[in-house]
Amino acid sequence: MAARGGGGGRGGPARVSNLDGDAPESTDFANYFCTYAYLYHQKDMLEDHKRTGAYYNACMQNREQFAGKVVLDVGTGSGILAIFAARAGARKVYAVEATDMAKSAKRLVAAQGLEGSIEVIQGVIESVELPEKVDIIISEWMGYFLLRESMLDSVLVARDRFLKPGGALYPSHARMVLAPIRSNQCRQRQGDFQNSMEGWAEFLGEMKRYYNVDLDCLSDDYRKEQLDYFSHTAAWTDIHPSQVVGTAAVFKTYDLHTLTLEELKAPLNASFNIRVLEDGPVDAYCGWFDTQFKGSAENPTTNEVVLSTAPDPTGATHWGQQSFFLHPPVDCAEGDVLAVEIDVVRRKDNQRLMDVKIQHRVEGKGKARTSCFHIE
């Protein structure tokens, strides 16, 4: 048989298509948490200095907020955020990590001489016990397009279980943004799809000639599978700001202090307008996010820090931007208004992945088009 590598097709996440509802915890552990047990992957995240630097600044530029406080780090990984919190003056930091990376975190904490103030706990936040409530919860929970991985769920659980009234979340707010872009990748992907279908046609011929088996009855399914891959899967992209050809719409904001788990798990729906700023095709909608460190209403930060994953001429964060390519592109003129409705829904077969539906039309022209994607 020879299945190369593991997981789903083409290195995508495993799909548990014939199991009903949520995957059991063991499957989730195998498919999700395990990645974070590799130092190689921790290094990838740590050396994303826009990411690590933003958390560093959020702590170090707000020492007044940390001084003498009790902090919880949800999903500490290597332990870096716990170390920042302790260095910023926290009296005690609980650093919770599900994977064996907890052992590395423990050593890293000790190597900085911080074992007196940081306690690394291996476990999942939903079931660990802490001896006290905390003043601050810090966590780097963001996935692609903000919501992939659904790790914010765990941060909200931590908040409801452990945060003192008036305590602060770091970050405290998040925003999701969508903008129209121009990108040659659109045509490349279309070409890759065409090549793939030509390959299938040759393959059909071979199978018929060599073995007298006619596989044409599977052609529609193959076409769907390939379209799904090339046209309906969001792509990790590193977009240059000059590729953005319209206004960027902030279509969703989250205040993590008031957001409920129910709201977060519910389908996200938003309608908004985008103004086209250049003549020519819109090849894709490009999505990114930022998070803000404002503290809580009772305990605001002194210096607000923002971690942005917007298109940047110096290059993307490790999140990149998620681009949703349109097949075919939409022809636009400067001044056109794109009326957009977006739906983001968790996948039934894997709650950590997302389906995205974008309905859009150039106002006053043509009829609305619907494009569906998933974030792998």
Next chain:
Amino acid sequence: MAARGGGGGRGGPARVSNLDGDAPESTDFANYFCTYAYLYHQKDMLEDHKRTGAYYNACMQNREQFAGKVVLDVGTGSGILAIFAARAGARKVYAVEATDMAKSAKRLVAAQGLEGSIEVIQGVIESVELPEKVDIIISEWMGYFLLRESMLDSVLVARDRFLKPGGALYPSHARMVLAPIRSNQCRQRQGDFQNSMEGWAEFLGEMKRYYNVDLDCLSDDYRKEQLDYFSHTAAWTDIHPSQVVGTAAVFKTYDLHTLTLEELKAPLNASFNIRVLEDGPVDAYCGWFDTQFKGSAENPTTNEVVLSTAPDPTGATHWGQQSFFLHPPVDCAEGDVLAVEIDVVRRKDNQRLMDVKIQHRVEGKGKARTSCFHIE
């Protein structure tokens, strides 16, 4: 956080390192079976014509053995082997498939007008029920280095549950081969490892300068993780026969009619000699397999077919060969004898993956060296 793709690190199979013993069935389904639910992957296997052609010939050149017989295809996938068996004259073929690919198989069977003789059953062979015993079991169960995926287990279960006395397995025999090779990939991998460690050193400097955090306490673990990846992971290779610099040793043969599940699950240990045929370094041991279609003692095939995955100037099968690179290579002279002992053991954290230990020495020179690998 942003874990790219799913599964384990670098697209490798998921590791369930903190779960004891066997992964539960749902995890196995998510991580193993799901790959086979993609037509893209079925196409990869079908268009490996050494593979598909060998099964085709095994059926079509042995019509006497199939005429009027009842056949079971274990893991039918697209249904191709069931179709070959029916075309070779089988009265009835039960085609068992665990994944949703069973639905495609059903359509493919109908499109060939064979729904009268082929019954596609979606289920796992360990729990399906058949209304009768079968004369022949056909299956394409081989993984990398023959044993990866451990799917032969299921074929033996099928044999013990459903094969009539004297019935035949297609294939009936399998052989594992190891040979010394010369390959520049050995130095490439060593270079990649060095680059990776230089990258780590730079990373340590950055983390110290930017955030005053000293990660050196994790350097040994990082080194081990990277060595594991670059030096202790078997590589898929397409070796040219001219790269083979010594005799190829058949170190294990399986007669599938008599092999027990206990023998198959037990660690494999073999000792053998390899004669070096050229002066120069031995960079790796290269492993491959072949399977033979001899039928059973009571029902031998008329024409024996062999499916070989040996190095071939026309290119590898989709299995390639698994190469176990030596760091450093072993300097040899023509006529040297390499005394080799190999152990192949199923991984505790994933029974479908393998650990391979190779102990080897040039006879009469130096002392034995041990190299450990895993097959991902």
